[in-house]
Amino acid sequence: MADSATSPARECAFCAIVARQAEASVVHEDEVVVAFMDMNPVTPGHLLVVPREHASGLEDLDRATSAHVWSVGHDLARALRRLRRGCEGINILLCDGEAAFQTVFHFHLHVIPRYAGDGWTLKADTPERERSLLESDAQAIRDAIASTG
Template identity: 55%
Template sequence: MGRSPPLQHRGYLPPDGRLADACPTTDEQQFVSGHGASAWQSRNRLVDGNRLGVAGHLWSRRSLRHLRIGVGELQGDGCVFCSIARGQAEASVVFEDEWIIAFMDIQPVTPGHLLVIPKSHAEGLEDLREDIGVRVWTVAHRLGRALRLSGLRCEGVNLFLADGEAAFQEVFHVHLHVFPRFKGDPFRIEADWRVHERRLLDETAVAVRRGITAL
């Protein structure tokens, strides 16, 4: 069982330059065996360590670890998303072009939960070329619109990207989540949503502008 055929796509301009095919291995991707070989050998052989909050789990590192999928059957400790991009691991693909591939999350927050990734390996935003980042967003934007026309239950759409371990990134290949939302769905985020004083916001804005200057 191979990957699903890519959708036809039009109207995209290629970014400057070509993408490298290199895929560095990492021993940082450790997965808790939960589903074992049977899940990995299923038709939808996708792995995403960034669980956003399902079935009553609120956003927490504990719930993220609980929902990891065992992928010990992968040869070596290479990047599973690179394996999908190269066609070496099965995936339910909804879109593919020379630079980007998008496929179904194997443990969706809601039906229609997609992952959009660059084919060229980039661990995080610091490693991601800006033109490729633009293309990731362009594809995600298009897929978000497609979800509303898909017939799946979709009253809204979330786009989410976790960059770094502190942000709960656990698969270290940039990936953008695109998933339908509807009233009563299981997705939750815990946060302190208090309104801050303008003085504090202005001070924080100064720090952000300083970071922009340093780029």
């Protein structure tokens, strides 16, 4: 985490939780991540997994930390399934950037237990895309992968 008084990490709510300077209901922590209950849960049991080191989004996260966040998220999803009130499904959600509905700019993974009739939906009008356009998109992505090494 940066030391500058003006750094994003200095003003970050999740960095404050990681540093134990803000309250949180922690369910897991290790040397890389902290997982805690979301203060504004979609459903009871909604968890957030955050890296200890401040990273605004995916581009700021190294591979090892990213893999660990997802691994812990997977373990937490399995635990939610085993609860006495066991959920019926799980949403794993990542909002990376303002256009993707990210509101706290410290990378975090949502692990959301789902129940029939819980009232939360993810609905979008998604028209089918022409095959030629899909192929063009796929080529552009392959090119971008090649350019990142």
